[in-house]
Amino acid sequence: MASFLMKCILKCDIIVSCASHTDREELIVKKEYVMGNQAIAIGALAAGVNVATGYPGTPSSEIIDTIAAHNKDKNVHVEWSVNEKAAMEVAAGASFAGARCLVTMKMMGLNVASDALMSLAYVGVEGGLVVVVCDDPGPISSQTEQDTRLFGKYCRIPVFDPASVEEAFEMIKDAFEYSEKYHTPVIFRPTTRIDHAYAEIEYDEAVKPKEYAGFVKNSKRFVIFPRLSRMNHEMIEKRNPAIGDDFSSYKGNVATGKAGNKKAVLTGGVCYAYSKEYIQDRDDVTLVKVATPHPFPEKFILESLKGVEEVLVVEELYPYLEDELIFLAGKHHLNIKVLGKHTFDSPLAGECTPEDVAKRIECFINGTPYSEAAKDVAEENIKLPIRPPVLCAGCPHRASFYAVKQAMKGQKANFCGDIGCYTLGNAMPLDMVDTCLCMGAGITMAQGLFNTDPETVNFAFVGDSTFFASGMTGVANAIYNEADIILCVLDNSTTAMTGHQPHPGTGRNMMGDFVDKISIEKILLGMGVAKVERVNPLEHEKAVAVVKEMASIKGVKAILFESPCIAIVKSNKKMTVTDKCIGCKKCIREIGCPALSVGEDGKVKIDALTCTGCTLCAQVCPTDAIVNA
Amino acid sequence: MSYNILLCGVGGQGTVLASKLLAAGAAKDKKVVHSAETIGMAQRGGPVTSHVRIGDDVYSPLIPKGCADLIIAFEPSEAARNIDYLKKDGAVIVNEVTINPVTQALSGEKYDGQEMLDFLSKKTSNLKVVNSNTLCEKFGSAKFFNVAVLGVALGAGYLDISKDAMIQAIECTVKKDFVDTNKEVFNHGIASV
Structure with a gap:
């Protein structure tokens, strides 16, 4: 327990901690250099948050981790929920009782939670409820480039959009205030470069969670029925322009020039931030910053753009501000030329960069055409090695994929992947991910493939955390509808990709408590799968035999490949190559471990820094040349 | 005027700790500092960068290309990949030890570290080549390179941060048990110049 909490604290990397007591005894002002996500967490604590829930996802994961690390007195209920929908619903319940609630997720998590959020937008909240949804332009670690500002508009709820770590810290408190003022859930939407940027913030460490009244039953308010929905829909449509007016004087909406x-x-x-970096203090161009994209602060925009004839809209993801401005121009008959994504004056996809934004604004001000060719391309180019992300050296997922691959040699098989580190199983030489769509989809898609071609063996790979998040319904669906698939649960006892968060199968939670582990095996047996086998994927021959056996059985079968993530169970074992190596490179060709390379002498070399001694290469070697060091 | 340091390398090389130490050191010197990290999928053996920005006219968390005063590269091809960030006359400290991506081990082709270094020397006259293996030999593991190279940067006069501030930064950033070793590593880096 203590060690787990300690780990959380260390993980948060508190690096500048200059606590100083001021004359007021209860006030402990602390200066800390923190990551944007930590600033959001500390800001929420400063706002007296009572309940914090979420599901891990880059770039959002550090928020819940940080709240847990600061929660030594256990005054806040903090949890990794099994998925985003659960997180949203737990928060909705607590909010009805008057508690201030924070819900965190990445943008695709909002797709999962949207059923709950959409209805909650109609019902409204009692205690402030802020949904932090981190968008990932690029995308750097995501499947889509969806824009949560637009999702907020679709839900017809307020959206806050911080422009810096410092602003995120202040703004999260405002988000709670507005949520309570208008009895509505609000969305707080930072992007990766805010989440993972660092700055110094100053805060009072002694803030206690807010007191709340408790749940007061009122079925006319808290039970969603068509009549209530119709009534509240009308209320929301009348309310939102009023919030837009309120936002027009919000401190984060600023125009200079x-x-x-x-x-x-x-x-x-x-x-x-990128625009301001270029414009700095010059005043010959008006710079309009929108911190509250929805409801759009129309009065503020109209005031800021008085006399303006041409506007360049600089934004990532979808043309949100651009559409709002075009709408406003139509509504008020403004004679404004709007340049942005619709006119191909802003990039249509991917992240913006400070130098590209600078270049576009410079061209806009000078009235010169912007062209990609004008970018300063390096005169002398050099061929750089391509460096795709790979499964770590010693990663047990590599062994699991390899076992299935070997067992299915010569047989027609489909390999449906899922979301997690194991998506990297698609890389050569493993090449073991044929599909990847969204959380949990591997199982249901394997069923779909089976329904179109029962002769092929259909595999679904799912991680332990993803299994709990959204894998179980797929298994039930497959059993009920008589599918013939092999479920491979790659159980490494953690949520690895997002930074090793616990989940229901790990036996501990974010309150720091040891809890009963929920057994994946028992769940599967309880549902009635035809057979479940547990195997250590690093015992290669055994693992191959299990896969072969399962492929001969009808129905939904499950193999639990159990071996912990190398980042949580540290190994001090190493492998080494002896003179027996004939330089055939079979190990490299078959498993592609990043610790393996070819030395000057043509023989295989093992990098002692990264090797974990997993022995998979030794099991592959035809001449037994690889041994324990 | 801001002072911008770009750290680059391959996921797992410890660039994040190095950038945290620089930021903490700058803060100890009472400077305004911002930084940004690569976190997520790219950390699994992909190229990573850390942007450290010191100065009070900084708004962007990322260093604009052409604005880095110093690039600290943990791997030669990663230095080349990020060379567009370097300001004219900016300095580069580069580790000459290469990390070949798995894709290259598969295809059998290897990239030439020396070719990268030659390319870098054409890009800047202010290039300092170090070797992580020899630099960290005394400490038994090249894992200490992230702290040693900061010593090299300071010793070579590239850091706009005082030695005292960096030592304090190590004391309050690194896990307790490793503070003394890391201070020793840092001082060794300075002395190696």
Whole structure:
């Protein structure tokens, strides 16, 4: 327990901690250099948050980790929920009782939670409820480039969009205030470059969670029925313009530049930071920063753009601000030329960069055409090695994939993948991921493939955390509908990709408690799968035999490949190559472990820094040349 | 005026700790500092960068290309990959020990570290080549390179941060049990210049 909490604290990397007591005894002001996500967590604690829930996902995961690390007195209920929908619903219940609630997720998590959020938007909240949804332009670690600002508009709830770590820290408190003022859930949407940026913040460590009244039953308010929905829908449509007016005087919505400017840049979030970096203090162009994209602060925008004839909209993901401005121009008959994604004056996809934003604004101000060719391309280019992300040296997933691959040699088989480190099983030489769609989809898609071609062996690979998040329904669906699939649970006892968060199968939770592990094997047996086998994937021959056996059985079968993530169970074992190596490179060709390379002498070399002594290469070697060091 | 340091390398080389130490050191010197990290899928053996920005006219968490005063590269091809970030006359400290991606081990082709170094020397006259293996030999593991190279940067006069501040940064950033070793590693880095 203590060691787990300690780990959380260390993970948060508190690096500048200069606590100083001021004359007021209860106030402990602390200065700390923190990551944006830590700032959001500390800001929520400063706002007196009572309940914090979420599901891990880059770039959002550090928020819940940080709240847990600060929760030594256990005054806050903090949890990794099994998925985002559960997180949203736990928070909704607590909010009805008057508690301030924080829910965190990455943007695709909101797709999972949207059923709950959409209805909650109609019902409303009692205690402030802030949904932090971290968008990932690029995308750097995601399946889509969806834009949560637009999701907020679809839900018809307020959206906050911080432009810096410092602003995120302040703004999260405002988000709670507005949520309670208007009895609505609100979305707080940072992007990766805010989440994973660092800055110094100053906060009072002694803030206690807010007191709340407790749940007061009121079925007319808390039970969603068509009549209530219709009534509240009308209320929301009348309310939102009022919130837009309220936002027009919000401190985060700022315009700079001198009166009479004909040109303006409209932006928000980290794109504001990039724009400001270039514009600095010059005033010959108006810079308009929108911190509350929904409901759109119309009055503020109209005021800021008085006399402006041309606007360049700088934003990532979807043309949100651009659409709002075009709508506003139509509504108020403004004679404004709007340049942005619709006119191909802003990048249509991917992340913005400070130098590209600078270049575009420079061209906009000078009235010169922007062209990609004008970018400073390095005159002398050099061929750089391609360096795709790979499964770590010693990763047990490699062994699991390899066992299935070997067992299915010569047989027609499909390999449906899922979301997690194991998506990297698609890389050569493993090449073991044929499909990947969204959390949990591997299982249901394997069923779909079976329904179209029962002759092929259909595998579904799912991680332990993903299994709990959204794998169980797929298994039930497959059993009920008589599918013939092999479920491979790659159980490494953690949520590895997002930074090793615990889940229901790990036996501990974010309150620091040891809890009963939920057994994946028992769940599967309880559902009635035809057969479940547990195997250590690093025992290669045994693992291959299990896969072969399962492939001969009808129905839904499950193999639990159990071996812990190398990052949580540290090994001090190493492998080494002896003179017996004939330089055939079979180990490299078959398993592609990053610790393996070819030395000057043509023989295989093992990197002692990264090797974990998993022995898979030794089991593959035809001449027994690889041994324990 | 800001002072910008870009750290780059391959996921797992310890660039994140190095950037945290630089940021903490700058803060100890009462400077305004911001930084940004690569976190997520790319950490699994992919290229990673850390942006450290010191100065009060900084808004962007990322260093704009052409604005880095110093690049500290943990791997030669990663230095080449990020060379566009370097300001004219900026300095580069590069580790000459290469990490070949698995894709290259598979295809059998190897990239030439020396070719990368030659390319870098064409890009800047201010290039300092170090070797992580020899630099860290005394400490038994090249894993200490992330702290040693900061000593090299300071010793070579590239850091706009005082030695005292960096030592304090190590004391309050690194896990207790490793503080003394890391201070020793850092001082060794300085002395190696």
